[in-house]
Amino acid sequence: MSHIYIVSPSSAVRDKPAFRRGVARLKALGHAVELDPAARTHHQRFAGDDETRLAALARAAASGADVVLISRGGYGLTRLLERLPYKAIARSIAQGCRWVGLSDFTALQLALLAKTGATTWAGPAVGEDFGAEVEADGSPDMIMEACFDDLLEGHGEGAGWRLPAADLQAQPALADWMTPEATLWGGNLSVLCSLVGTPYLPAVQGGILFVEDVGEHPYRVERMFTQLLHAGVLGQQKAIVLGAFSGYKLVPGYDRGFGMPAVVSWLRSQLKVPVLTGLPFGHVPTKVLLPVGQTVRLVVQGRDAMLLWAHGHDHDQED
Structure with missing residues (x-):
């Protein structure tokens, strides 16, 4: 079982049913899922104002989680690049936390690489991927899930x-x-x-x-x-x-x-x-x-x- 911390660093969660399905799927897979207090916040088109999202990223870095996983992409991280907690995020990665996401998350990943050399993972989001109903039984994509499991187990x-x-x-x-x-x-x-x-x-x-x-x-x-x-x-x-x-x-x-x-x-x-x-x-x-x-x-x-x-x-x- 892995400790997964879910954070919303960019756009607000729009597809709430998909988000709930994604959280439920991760729990059904046996993981301990922790939602950041601001994960479902909505300010303009963002998941909270800039200060709220910066604070959420700082909490994620201090969470001690095995994985930090984004709720969704969208837009918003480039607004934060001057003030991201780079050292705290890099420290959490050095201690074994994997930061996973795609889309707008690319801004954080590349900026972190430029500033600290830390490795992150391009991968799924909660709503778009774990909340998707793709297979015949209504579950997410099996290959995506298998690759995520390999990451958690250190097999990839x-x-x-x-x-x-x-x-x-x-x-x-x-x-x-x-x-x-x-x-x-x-x-x-x-x-x-x-x-x-x-x-x-x-x-x-x-x-x-x-x-x-x-x-x-x-x-x-x-x-x-x-x-x-x-x-x-x-x-x-x-x-x-x-x-x-x-x-x-x-x-x-x-x-x-x-x-x-x-x-x-x-x-x-x-x-x-x-x-x-x-x-x-x-x-x-x-x-x-x-x-x-x-x-x-x-x-x-x-x-x-x-x-x-x-x-x-x-x-x-x-x-």
Whole structure:
């Protein structure tokens, strides 16, 4: 049994039934679930004003929990970056707490990595994932739950997926390929781009950058990649790995074939480093958990891609 502390650092919980289902599911799995006192607070569109959410993060860091898990993403963490309790969060991680989330949580993850070198986990949220009714019996996605269990039990040592055939057709050298050890980093593309030019974007060179997004038309995705390209971020990596880009609609008769495959093709034409797709991560039910800031290897054998990491190799953290 693990002690899970649930915090709302960004937008207010809107789907309350899903949130309740998520909490109930975690309890049914045998975990001790503790809700932060402000987890269901609502101020404007946020889960409390800035001071309330900062205090909630400080309580999470001091909770002694095995896992700090976000209720949902949304927006709000970039407002807090100057005042986040970085040292307290990094200290809790050094003591064994895993901080898990996605979407707007990317801002905290990357800022924490830039400021302290601490490793967090890109993974599920309470409402969106544990509260989702995906399987035939109304339970959440089994792969997501299995990956979360591996994290809690200390068994997770990597994540694998099947590459689309188009990846190898466009990049034949990938069929038998491996990177040297590299820092895995990234998250939500929109949030990552919002950190360019700030002290909260990690200066990772020779890393493996993974990104995903939701509700962004491919032309906006391409525009964000262009920003990262011009800022020199993409060309400094060993590989770019694309997760799910979901929740957008093409315009019939107007886009005329300009979709995500066209964006990926253009991106590959601009870079000398490999661009892999199909990573099961993002605003989709099936998602793996990924250690943001940890040293990994990216291995491709045929169409099988694997991100591999070992325990005990997190970056050093400040006291």
